[in-house]
Amino acid sequence: MLRFTDSLTGDKTDFVPRDPGKASVYWCGPTVYDLPHLGHARSTLAFDILVRYLRWSGYEVCSASNITDIDDKIIARAAEEDSTEPELAARFERAFIDQMDLLNIAHPDLRPRATEYVEQMIAVVADLVDREMAYTTDSGVYFAVDRLPEYGALVHRSPEELREGAGARVDVDDDKADPLDFALWKAAKEGEPSWDSPWGPGRPGWHIECVAMSLDLLGDGFDIHGGGDDLIFPHHENERAEALGCERAFATHWVHNGMVQVGGEKMSKSLGNFTTLGDLLEAWDPRALRLLVLQTHYRRTMEIGSDTLDQAAAALGRLDTFADRIGQADLPPSEPDPGVVERFRSAMDDDLGTPAAVAVIFDAVRDANRAIDIEDETGAAALASTVTTLASVLGLGLGSRGSSAPDPEATEIDAMVADRSAAKAAGDYAQADSIREALTTRGIQLEDTPAGTTWRRA
């Protein structure tokens, strides 16, 4: 039985989908006003893994994740760069998708943009106004928090407690009846993009888009809503308020991933400052980041730094070496080992226990290597099949650098390897070692096997 820690209740609860056998998942995507950062990667990886696992478990999944392409930051940034909002948003959306692709993150089934959903947002706002859950002022339309006694359930705070902190970071808008109230619709200011509405020209407030899109695309009472845990308040709390204010069933499971820490100057200095995801992906195999994320539970705050990435890369190297080894071992086709698969499944079923699931894979790797060593082909084949299957469930493709492109220096290296083999056969180890040394300094690692010598880039 699959279960998740639900941010609303704070408990692990069984996943009970609205429609048996199906799963509807929505998670908050980026506001595209800048390059993707490590936090985007972690969060998106977390939900990629969730969706992959749901599918593998047999659920028919519909996933949706938004692109917020209009908001204050986009407007400000476009003005700074003397660009336009659509151009800026399109550029950073492209960067986001490209880098997620590098991370082998599957595209969500639906990727709605906020600007394409203004009409639906206006409908939600109008509904809230009709129900007197919202009121209008000169500066826009606001949600009336005091009309919803449940407000604060997701952050686990009462409205009174929340009021104490309200306004701590931003000036309280005088138009608001209550400091907790938040904008559903913002009246247009000079020079800002705007849309017509029953309340005059303006643009949507922040939280309204996700409500309009998730309910529209996935339907009332959809299954899972997620995002980074920094979104719990105010974003998700307010989304929930809007949906409940319309008396529409919202998400039944709330799943939030923990934040990424980049341990201050230590890493950025020694590594020439990677603060963006792009910098990281230039220096490390994207799969190393995925593995690192997998080795930490999704709810926990994690540190991403050059040392932990190096460790993950080394672990990944072990998996790749293994994949290459089984590729050369010419094993008979085989089904995965049911016992190992079951251990993997129970790890994942328990709130997506990817660290334990990865441990199951590494255990299988060791067992498979041992089986190969003792020439137990049947056992090795089953375990090898298990490893590649389970790794792919987690979105990890294994095998020599994952690259299919032929090495440009292959011919030359092959020739040197052949020379060395000849020298070895002749007993001229000094010559053989000198060739090997030459290759090593070029980053080529040789491996002598009973079947001959192979090489790979270290």
Next chain:
RNA sequence: GCAUCGGUGCCCGAGCGGACCAAGGGAACGGCCUGCAAAGCCGUAAAGCCGCGGGUUCAAAUCCCGCCCGGUGCUCCA
């Protein structure tokens, strides 16, 4: 201040009342294999009284109380 998540070996990091499992990964050391390596396998580490102090229990890293430390949130940040 309030809310919330956490403090486990050299490093990362599982664990959610009870099994000689404190997982798995990285690093280190020893052994096997190898002409020597690499890869792989086997093993080891006075390496932690699982942040500190109490408590509950036949039994606690795991539950409760207090304290210390860190992350995040407290209006637009995944």
